[in-house]
Amino acid sequence: MKKTVKKRKTPPTRGPAGAVPDLIRESGVKPSLCIIGCGTLGSYLIRRLLDLHGDAVEIIAVEMGGRRIRNEEEMGVAADAGNTHVASHGRYFGLGGTSARWGGQVLFFDERDNPQNDPTWSEIIRINQRHRRTVLEQLLGNTARSIEFNPDVAHSELSTKLKTGIWLKYSHRNLYKRLVKPLRKRIRLITGRRIVGFQMEEGQVNAVVLKTADGLTETLPADRFYLTTGALESCRLLLKVQSSYPPLRNMPIGKNFGDHISTELFVVHGARPQLDGIDFTPRVVNGSLVTKRLVAVAGNGMVGFVHFVFNKDIRAFRFLKEMLFGKMSTKIGLRDLLQGAGFLFRFAWGMLVKKRLWVHPEQWSVQLDMEQAVPNSNSLELTLQPDRYGEPALKINWEICEEDKKAIADVRSRVEAILQRNKLNYTAKYDPAVPGNKVEDVYHPVGCLPVGEVLSMTGKVNAIANLWHFSTAMLPAARSINPTAAVMCHIEEHLQNEWPPQDF
Numbered sequence: 001m002k003k004t005v006k007k008r009k010t011p012p013t014r015g016p017a018g019a020v021p022d023l024i025r026e027s028g029v030k031p032s033l034c035i036i037g038c039g040t041l042g043s044y045l046i047r048r049l050l051d052l053h054g055d056a057v058e059i060i061a062v063e064m065g066g067r068r069i070r071n072e073e074e075m076g077v078a079a080d081a082g083n084t085h086v087a088s089h090g091r092y093f094g095l096g097g098t099s100a101r102w103g104g105q106v107l108f109f110d111e112r113d114n115p116q117n118d119p120t121w122s123e124i125i126r127i128n129q130r131h132r133r134t135v136l137e138q139l140l141g142n143t144a145r146s147i148e149f150n151p152d153v154a155h156s157e158l159s160t161k162l163k164t165g166i167w168l169k170y171s172h173r174n175l176y177k178r179l180v181k182p183l184r185k186r187i188r189l190i191t192g193r194r195i196v197g198f199q200m201e202e203g204q205v206n207a208v209v210l211k212t213a214d215g216l217t218e219t220l221p222a223d224r225f226y227l228t229t230g231a232l233e234s235c236r237l238l239l240k241v242q243s244s245y246p247p248l249r250n251m252p253i254g255k256n257f258g259d260h261i262s263t264e265l266f267v268v269h270g271a272r273p274q275l276d277g278i279d280f281t282p283r284v285v286n287g288s289l290v291t292k293r294l295v296a297v298a299g300n301g302m303v304g305f306v307h308f309v310f311n312k313d314i315r316a317f318r319f320l321k322e323m324l325f326g327k328m329s330t331k332i333g334l335r336d337l338l339q340g341a342g343f344l345f346r347f348a349w350g351m352l353v354k355k356r357l358w359v360h361p362e363q364w365s366v367q368l369d370m371e372q373a374v375p376n377s378n379s380l381e382l383t384l385q386p387d388r389y390g391e392p393a394l395k396i397n398w399e400i401c402e403e404d405k406k407a408i409a410d411v412r413s414r415v416e417a418i419l420q421r422n423k424l425n426y427t428a429k430y431d432p433a434v435p436g437n438k439v440e441d442v443y444h445p446v447g448c449l450p451v452g453e454v455l456s457m458t459g460k461v462n463a464i465a466n467l468w469h470f471s472t473a474m475l476p477a478a479r480s481i482n483p484t485a486a487v488m489c490h491i492e493e494h495l496q497n498e499w500p501p502q503d504f
C-alpha cells in the first residue's frame with residue numbers, strides 16, 4: 001500500500017521550477033530540504049546546513065539504517081561485485097554510515113594532482129584549496145590550527161612531493177556524532193526507510209519514494225533533495241532514474257568507475273623510516289595522527305601516493321587496529337597478549353608521552369596507492385536480480401587494466417631509486433615482470449557520477465532542477481588522496497555559492 005509521509009504542519013504547495021518563492025515565505029512554511037542518507041557526507045551536510053541556514057529551512061533526513069551499523073549483506077542490498085570488495089567491505093549502513101568504520105584520514109587535492117593542467121581538475125583543486133581550512137576546522141576544531149599543512153620544506157627534490165594527512169581522533173570519527181542532541185531536535189529524522197525512487201515532474205523531483213524492509217512504500221515531498229547515499233547506492237539510484245527520465249539518457253552515469261589500487265612495493269629492514277633526511281614517523285597532535293606521504297606521478301600522467309606502513313607484522317598492533325575499526329579477523333591468544341604487552345606499552349608511551357607513533361625499528365613497508373586510468377572500461381549497472389527490498393541489485397564490473405599496471409611499474413622503479421640512494425636494505429614485494437602480484441582496491445569509489453558531466457562543481461545533478469549529490473563518485477579519479485574530505489569542500493562551495501536558494 002502506498003501512502004504519503006505527512007508530518008509537516010503545512011505541506012508545501014510547490015509549482016514548477018522557480019515559481020512563487022514569496023508565496024511560500026508569506027504562508028509561513030519554510031522551504032523543505034530532504035537529505036537522503038545520513039552517513040558521512042549526509043551528516044556533514046546537515047550540520048553545515050544547520051550552522052549556516054538552519055532557521056530558514058526545514059530539514060528532513062531519511063536514513064535506511066538505524067543506530068546499529070551494518071554491512072550490505074546484513075542490510076539485504078549486496079551488490080554483484082566480481083573481484084572488488086568496494087561494496088562488501090567498503091560501505092556501511094546506519095547513522096554515520098561508513099564513517100563509523102573508516103580510517104578517518106583527511107587530505108585535500110592541490111596543484112600536484114593536476115600534472116596535465118586539465119581545466120576540470122583545476123576547478124576541483126581551486127574548490128579544495130578555498131575550503132580546506134573550513135573543513136579542517138569542522139572536523140578537528142582547534143587542532144586544525146596546530147597542524148602545519150604541507151609545510152614548505154622544499155630543501156630536496158623529495159620534499160616537493162610531501163603531502164600531509166591527518167587521521168581524525170578516534171572519538172571524532174563517526175560524523176553523525178557531530179549532530180549533538182540540540183541539533184538533532186532541529187531536524188526530522190526518519191530511519192529504517194530506504195529511498196527507492198524519485199517522482200519526477202517538470203524537470204525536478206517532486207517527491208521521493210521510501211520503502212521499509214518489509215515492502216511498505218510511502219512518498220515524501222520536499223522542495224530540494226540531497227542524495228548522500230554513498231557513491232555506489234547513489235549511482236544505482238541515478239541509473240534507475242536514467243532508465244525512465246530521458247534528459248539523463250546521454251550522461252555517463254556508472255561509467256569510468258575507479259578506485260585506488262594498492263600494493264606493497266618494498267619491505268625495508270633495519271632502518272628508521274627516513275628518506276633523504278625526512279622522517280616519516282607519524283606524529284600525534286591533540287589525539288590526531290599526522291602523517292606524511294609522497295605524491296607519485298607516473299610517466300603516463302597517472303597520479304597516486306606512496307606511503308609507509310608500520311608494525312605490520314605485530315599481531316597486537318593488527319588486533320588493536322581491527323578492534324578499533326570493528327573488523328575482527330586476527331585471533332589472539334594469551335601468548336600473543338603477553339608478547340604484545342611490551343608493544344602495547346611502547347605504543348601507549350609513544351602516543352601519550354612522546355607524541356609519535358611507535359614504529360618497529362627493524363621493518364617497515366613502502367606501499368603504493370595508484371589511481372586508475374580514465375577513461376576505462378569499468379562500470380556500474382543495474383541487474384535484473386532483485387535485492388531484499390525487491391530493488392534491482394547493483395553490478396560492478398571492475399578490473400585493473402594494462403595502463404594501471406604500467407603506472408605501478410613506473411612509480412615502483414622511481415621508489416627503488418630513492419631506496420638505493422638512501423642505501424637501505426630492502427626486499428622487493430611487487431614484481432612487474434611476473435603475474436599474480438597482490439593488488440587491492442581500497443574503498444575509494446570514484447568516477448561514476450563525475451563533475452563536469454553528470455554533476456555541476458557544486459554537486460547539482462544536471463537536468464534535474466532540485467537534486468544535488470555528494471559522494472566520492474563525483475570525483476573523476478582518486479589521485480593522491482583519501483578523497484572524502486575533498487567532497488566536503490564541494491559541499492562548502494555549494495553552501496557558499498548557491499544560498500540563498502533561487503528555486504524555492
Ligand SMILES: Cc1cc2nc3c(=O)[nH]c(=O)nc-3n(C[C@H](O)[C@H](O)[C@H](O)COP(=O)(O)OP(=O)(O)OC[C@H]3O[C@@H](n4cnc5c(N)ncnc54)[C@H](O)[C@@H]3O)c2cc1C
Pocket residue numbers: 036037038039040041042062063064065089090091092093094095096097098099101102103104105106107193194195196228229230231233442443444470471472482483484485
Ligand atoms: C575501512 C575504510 C577506511 C576508509 N578510510 C578512509 C580515510 O581514511 N579517508 C577517506 O577520505 N576515506 C576513507 N574511506 C572512504 C570513506 O569512508 C567514504 O568515502 C565515505 O565514508 C563515504 O561517505 P558517504 O556519505 O558518501 O557514504 P556513507 O558514509 O556510506 O553514507 C551513506 C548513508 O546512506 C544510507 N543509505 C544508503 N542507501 C540509502 C537509501 N537508498 N536510502 C536511504 N539511506 C540510504 C546508508 O545507510 C549510509 O548511512 C574508508 C572506507 C573504508 C571502508
